[in-house]
Structure formats: structure tokens, C-alpha cells
């Protein structure tokens with residue numbers, strides 16, 4: 001019997017393209033992520049009665065069973081991921097396979113990372129607006145993306161967030177992230193959140209310090225490498 005492997009390196013062909021099997025599995029993971037995302041948002045906004053809610057909870061526990069029968073440990077990377085290729089299916093900000101992720105869709109435009117997303121009611125902090133921690137999460141991601149895209153990847157050691165105005169839910173948002181300063185091992189980046197309709201009015205901004213990880217630290221944190 002042929003052993004089907006979905007490991008990122010096993011699943012790649014010679015030219016670096018993903019195999020059919022891994023593409024199929026990623027598509028299935030995306031499908032599940034989209035269903036979970038809808039479920040999370042509906043669960044945070046439903047006004048259904050107790051009976052319907054209990055029925056849904058029972059159904060969800062039932063469908064979780066087969067998935068839970070085969071799970072990775074913390075020490076294993078998802079087999080559908082391709083770290084070097086930048087594919088992280090379950091990233092809680094951008095992962096299309098993550099029900100937690102809005103997900104943010106981002107790209108580099110003229111040296112600036114520009115992202116879009118819409119936050120549903122599951123992200124509510126003050127009524128009708130986003131939780132402040134969610135804004136910090138989005139900005140940490142945008143700044144991290146910007147540092148990586150600039151060729152200076154590192155980990156966040158400091159993130160200062162300034163909340164100028166509340167971030168509306170169910171409203172298309174525009175996010176930015178850019179590197180402002182590259183020191184020896186440290187990189188400073190700045191990012192913003194605005195609505196897509198009014199991109200010049202900054203609602204939240206953040207400045208972050210990122211530090212390149214020393215090889216010995218990489219070994220201490222991840223063994224041979226993340």
C-alpha cells in the first residue's frame with residue numbers, strides 16, 4: 001500500500017510545487033476553516049433557543065471525534081504547512097484553515113504590507129467594536145510580516161499600541177505594516193488599522209521592536225529549527 005504523506009517536503013515536487021495530495025488536503029482544511037469561522041461568528045450572534053443551541057453543541061462534539069482521532073503534538077508542525085514557502089494553514093491571523101483567523105489577506109505593495117479583513121461579532125470587546133487585544137494581534141502580525149518581507153525576520157520583544165478610535169465590527173478594514181528602522185539585531189516596524197472606506201483615518205497604530213533570533217536560541221527553542 002502506498003503511504004500517503006502530507007509532509008511539506010514529501011508533498012512537494014521537484015520544482016517546488018505542492019503535490020496533488022497536499023493541494024487536496026489544503027483545500028479540505030480551508031473548507032473546514034471556513035465552516036468553523038462561520039460557526040464561530042454565528043455562535044456569537046445567534047439568538048436561537050436553548051434546545052437548538054444544545055442540539056448544535058451535541059452535533060459538534062460528534063463531528064469532532066473523527067478529527068481528534070489523529071492529531072499532531074505541540075512538537076510537530078502541521079503536515080500541510082510549508083514554513084519555508086510561507087504557508088501556515090492555522091495561523092490565528094492569516095490562516096485560511098483557522099476558524100479563529102478573520103482571516104487577514106495581506107500582500108507587499110511598494111515595501112508596505114497591506115492587509116484586509118472584516119471582524120465579525122466573535123471579536124467584540126466594547127459593544128459593536130473590536131476587542132483591543134484583537135487589534136494588537138492583527139498589528140503584531142502585520143509588523144511581523146513586514147519585518148520578514150524586508151529580509152529581517154525576528155520575534156516581537158515589544159509592541160506599543162495606541163488606540164485612537166474604536167474599530168468597528170462587520171466593516172471592511174485596511175491594515176498596514178512597514179519597517180521603519182533596521183538596527184544590528186533589532187528591527188522597528190510601524191502599523192495601522194483603518195476602515196477600507198476611510199483609510200487615512202487611523203483607528204489603531206502600533207510600533208514594534210523585533211529581534212533576530214540567535215542560532216543558539218533557535219536550537220534552545222526549537223531544537224534543529226522551527
Ligand SMILES: CCCCCCCC(=O)SCCNC(=O)CCNC(=O)[C@H](O)C(C)(C)COP(=O)(O)OP(=O)(O)OC[C@H]1O[C@@H](n2cnc3c(N)ncnc32)[C@H](O)[C@@H]1OP(=O)(O)O
Nearest residue numbers: 140141144145148155156157158185186209211213214217
Ligand atoms: C508572517 C507573520 C509573522 C508574525 C510574527 C508575529 C511575531 C510574534 O508574535 S513573535 C511571538 C512573541 N514574541 C516572543 O515570544 C519573543 C519572546 N522573547 C524572546 O524569546 C527573546 O527575547 C528573544 C529570543 C527574541 C531574544 O533573546 P536574546 O537573543 O537572548 O536577546 P538579547 O540578546 O537579550 O537581546 C537582543 C537585543 O534586543 C533587545 N531587547 C530584548 N528585549 C527587548 C525589549 N523587550 N524591548 C526592547 N529591546 C529588547 C536587547 O536590549 C538587545 O539589544 P542590544 O543588542 O541593542 O543590546
